[in-house]
Amino acid sequence: MIWYIEVVITIMVVICGIAAITVKDLLGAAILFGAYSFMMCLLWTIMGAVDVAFTEASVGAGVSTVLFVAAVFRTSRRTKD
Numbered sequence: 001m002i003w004y005i006e007v008v009i010t011i012m013v014v015i016c017g018i019a020a021i022t023v024k025d026l027l028g029a030a031i032l033f034g035a036y037s038f039m040m041c042l043l044w045t046i047m048g049a050v051d052v053a054f055t056e057a058s059v060g061a062g063v064s065t066v067l068f069v070a071a072v073f074r075t076s077r078r079t080k081d
Helices: 002-022 026-047 050-074
Strands: none
Touching: 002 026, 026 050
């Protein structure tokens, strides 16, 4: 039963990764990167690497997402195309 959850989370990781690199809005890309990091945190937890999951949650989904969002708000979000 647990492998169903792993497959679903892995598919969500791939979707978040592809969406983060294809979206044109910088704020959307930063939020999708945070979602990607959170899904990776869940995947690490399911695999039993709780220490890696905790680091991914605090650094990947927490600190770097906040820094990316803060950087987006300090720049202009409009594109030329």
